[in-house]
Amino acid sequence: MTNPFKFGTIVSEDFFTNRQVECQKLSQIIASSNHVIMIAPRRFGKTSLVNKVVTQTKRPVLWLDLQLITNVSDFAIQLMKQLFKKYPFERLKFLISHFRIVPSLSIHPITNNVEIAFEPRVDSFVHLEDVLNLIEKLGEERARPIVVFDEFQELISLEKSLDKRLRSVIQFHKNINYLFLGSAESLMKQIFENKKSPFYHFGQLFTLDKIPYHDFYNFLITHFEVLSDNANEITEKILEFSNCHPYYTQQLAFHIWLTLEHGNYSDDIIETIVDYIILLHNNDFERLWNTFNNTDKRVLIEIAFEQTNLLSTSVSYKNGSSTSTIYSALKRLTEKGILIKTDKYEIDDPFFKNWIIKKRSTS
Ligand SMILES: Nc1ncnc2c1ncn2[C@@H]1O[C@H](COP(=O)(O)OP(=O)(O)OP(=O)(O)O)[C@@H](O)[C@H]1O
Ligand SMILES: [Mg+2]
Structure with missing residues (x-):
């Protein structure tokens, strides 16, 4: 018998549990002209859910994981590679010949993959802008494409003001649904919920909970x-x-x-x-533990033992830690994905939580 459980990679078909409400809601949004901002802690199932819904639409899906992108020119190239998987080569070749800077294309003799290279330029955003506008154009001709930017919070570290420039282009697109997925909660919120951010309220916010x-x-x-x-x-x-x-x-x-x-x-x-x-995981947990300062460690121990009075004044001054120090630790640990905040703070990884409990109990 095949093991019916799977962890670590995208789950689909029989490995995918329920999420009917989320699937329906997501399908409705992408059937409209709106964009989606999906924020959830690590490994809650963002990629699996979006993958299931967008695959069902039978529309062209261009999927880019920004974690794997190294610079703006690479961003443009990877997006184009996705295009070549979905659209006829000759049609794309013709359209690309109208780019402001035409890239060189070659077909890898063994893999048959299209290799793309741009002449290096001081401002490589031009390449990205041309590719994005090309996708918009393709949406006029055929089914509207869906562009998924997974781990979108990584955009911030690619280049200064890239968020502003990206928005200035894609805000005019009418034939594309953009889906922005991200796990570093605070960064995603900074991008989409901060009034000063160019992407402020750019799409429908979609938060994902655990599976009921x-x-x-x-x-x-x-x-x-x-x-x-x-x-x-x-x-x-x-x-x-x-x-x-x-x-x-x-x-x-x-x-x-x-x-x-x-x-x-x-x-x-x-x-x-x-x-x-x-x-x-003992070695990984030990290594992780050694990256924390003393306040972080204290906060984690108290949460592991489910001491709910962590932030009450009587306890928060004990051991010399002020309330604000504890708040900063909670914020820091949440940003790192070690803690997740539901109705209370909890340690994301139950095995790590138990590792802490065991260590404390035997020390
Ligand atoms: N609907 C689901 N049914 C059953 N298991 C699921 C479901 N969604 C996610 N999982 C479990 O969670 C794991 C992580 O899923 P997925 O990679 O989709 O999450 P993610 O939020 O995109 O993670 P990451 O933060 O690493 O990008 C899967 O390998 C699977 O074990
Ligand atoms: Mg993912």
Whole structure:
């Protein structure tokens, strides 16, 4: 039997759980002329959800992960490479011949991929502007393209004022839906929610929550029932541990499935597998821990032990930390993705949380 759980990469088809409401809402927005700004903590399922919805539209989708872009010229080139995957070569070649600076095109003899190179220029934004306007033009001719900028917060580090220049071009586009996805919450909010930012309220804000308990429960139990009489208990315990975080739920479920498949059920199966995964990551957790200052460490310990009075005045002055120091630590840790803020602050990774608890309990 194939393991029905998957973690780390995009999930689709049978690996994808529910999210019906989100899928419907997202489809409606991209069927209109609006753009989408999707913000959620790391590994909540942004890419998987958008991938599912845009694939269903059957429209041309140009997907760019800005984490992998090195400069503005590269931005233009990668976008063009996406175009060559979706549109006929000859048509694009003709349109590109009208660029202000015409790039050289060649076809790789082995992979058949199109290689693109621009003459180096002082201001390479011209290349990007031409490519973006070309996509708009293609949208006039055929189905409206969808342009996805994944990890969009990385734009800020590419070049000064790139946000302003990018907006100045794409604000005129009527035939494209732009989707901006991002995980560094504060940076994304700075780009789209700050009144002074060029991208202020540029599209419909779409926040993604964890997968609802009942949906995840049904998804897990259906698979565990095949292997175990204790499916209900196993499922409940997994969700209690992972708190419905999409990635960590799948990670734990994956390992439990492997163990059950080999007939190794035990009453403490969850604890055993959790310990095993923590051990796998022990070095990473130690390295991560050593990057924190003392206030960060104190805040993390208190959150790990679910001491809810973290910010009450009586405690916040203890150990010499002022309320503002604690607030800065919370902000810093949230920006780094170590903490997520739902109705309260929680440690994003339940395995890291348990690592902290175990270390503190044995020290
Ligand atoms: N709808 C879903 N059903 C089941 N599992 C999911 C779903 N969405 C996400 N996951 C789990 O979360 C993992 C991360 O998903 P995905 O890469 O789509 O998230 P992301 O928010 O884009 O992450 P990143 O911040 O790393 O870009 C997946 O590998 C899968 O294990
Ligand atoms: Mg992603």
